[in-house]
Amino acid sequence: MIFETHAHYDDEAFDDDRDSLLKSLYSEGIEYVVNVGASITTTVKTLELMKQYPFVYGAVGVHPSETAELNEENFKWLGETALLPKVVAIGEIGLDYYWDTPERSIQKEWFSRQMELAKELKLPAIIHSRDAAADTLDMIQSADLKQTGGVIHCFSYGKEMAKSYLDMGFYLGIGGVVTFKNAKKLKEVVEYAPMEQLVLETDCPYLAPEPNRGKRNSSLNLIYxxxxxxxxxxxxxxxxxxxxxxxxxxxxxFPRFE
Incomplete structure (x- = not known):
C-alpha cells in the first residue's frame, strides 16, 4: 500500500471534510500518513491528529519561514514533544530564501538547532530547501546528519545536487510536481536516482499532480x-x-511500531 510521507492535514483547507477524507484513505490504498509540523501551532495540531487516527504519525518542527517564533522555551517543548512514541521525524526544517523572511541568520540558527535535535534524538530530518541550495547543503554537511538521515522534501534541484544528498544516504521526496509537463529537471532526477532512495509525498493541500493540478491536493492523488x-x-x-x-x-x- 502507499505510504504518504509528508502531508499537512492540519491545514484549514481540510476543515470541512478532514474526518471523512482521512477515514477513506485506507480503502483507497493509503496505509500510513506522516503529518508534518511547520510551526508550533501546526505541530500541536499534528499531535491531535496522531491521537485521533491510528494510521497518522507525526513530525515535529518549525519551517524556516516560521522560525522567528522560536525561542528557548518553545524549542525545549519541541524537544520534549519529539519523544512521543508516534513522532517519527524532526521537520519540516531548513532554509527558504524565496521570501527571504525572517532574516537568513535566524533561519540558519534554528535550522542548525533543529538538526542537532534530530541527531540528539536519533530521528530523521525532513528538510525544506527553497532557493537555498548551496547553504542548505553546506549546513547539512557541517551538521553531519549521516547517522540520522532523512528526506529532502519536495526535491526541486538538479542531478548534481541530488547526487550530493543521495551519496549521504538521504531520500528524495517526490510529489505532484513530477507529473507537470514542464518539470524536466525533476523528471531527470527521478530517472537518475535509485528507486531505493525515493519516497512518495503530497505536501497536501499543495502541489496537486496532473490531472488535478491547481485543486486541493490529498493523499488520494499519490497514485498519479x-x-x-x-x-x-x-x-x-x-x-x-x-x-x-x-x-x-x-x-x-517503522519496525518500532509494528
Whole structure:
C-alpha cells in the first residue's frame, strides 16, 4: 500500500471534510500518513491528529519561514514533544530564501538547532530547501546528519545536487510536481536516482499532480505520482508503491511500531 510521507492535514483547507477524507484513505490504498509540523501551532495540531487516527504519525518542527517564533522555551517543548512514541521525524526544517523572511541568520540558527535535535534524538530530518541550495547543503554537511538521515522534501534541484544528498544516504521526496509537463529537471532526477532512495509525498493541500493540478491536493492523488515514476523508471506502478513503502518504513523506523 502507499505510504504518504509528508502531508499537512492540519491545514484549514481540510476543515470541512478532514474526518471523512482521512477515514477513506485506507480503502483507497493509503496505509500510513506522516503529518508534518511547520510551526508550533501546526505541530500541536499534528499531535491531535496522531491521537485521533491510528494510521497518522507525526513530525515535529518549525519551517524556516516560521522560525522567528522560536525561542528557548518553545524549542525545549519541541524537544520534549519529539519523544512521543508516534513522532517519527524532526521537520519540516531548513532554509527558504524565496521570501527571504525572517532574516537568513535566524533561519540558519534554528535550522542548525533543529538538526542537532534530530541527531540528539536519533530521528530523521525532513528538510525544506527553497532557493537555498548551496547553504542548505553546506549546513547539512557541517551538521553531519549521516547517522540520522532523512528526506529532502519536495526535491526541486538538479542531478548534481541530488547526487550530493543521495551519496549521504538521504531520500528524495517526490510529489505532484513530477507529473507537470514542464518539470524536466525533476523528471531527470527521478530517472537518475535509485528507486531505493525515493519516497512518495503530497505536501497536501499543495502541489496537486496532473490531472488535478491547481485543486486541493490529498493523499488520494499519490497514485498519479507513482504512475509517473513508474513511467520514468520503466517499471510497474505496483513496484513503485512497494519499494517506496519499504523506503518510507526504513526511513521512519517503522519496525518500532509494528
Amino acid at each position: 505520482v507513482a504512475q509517473e515514476i513508474a513511467k520514468l523508471k520503466g517499471i510497474s506502478c505496483e513496484e513503485v508503491i512497494t519499494i517506496t513503502e519499504n523506503n518510507a518504513k526504513k526511513m521512519y523506523g
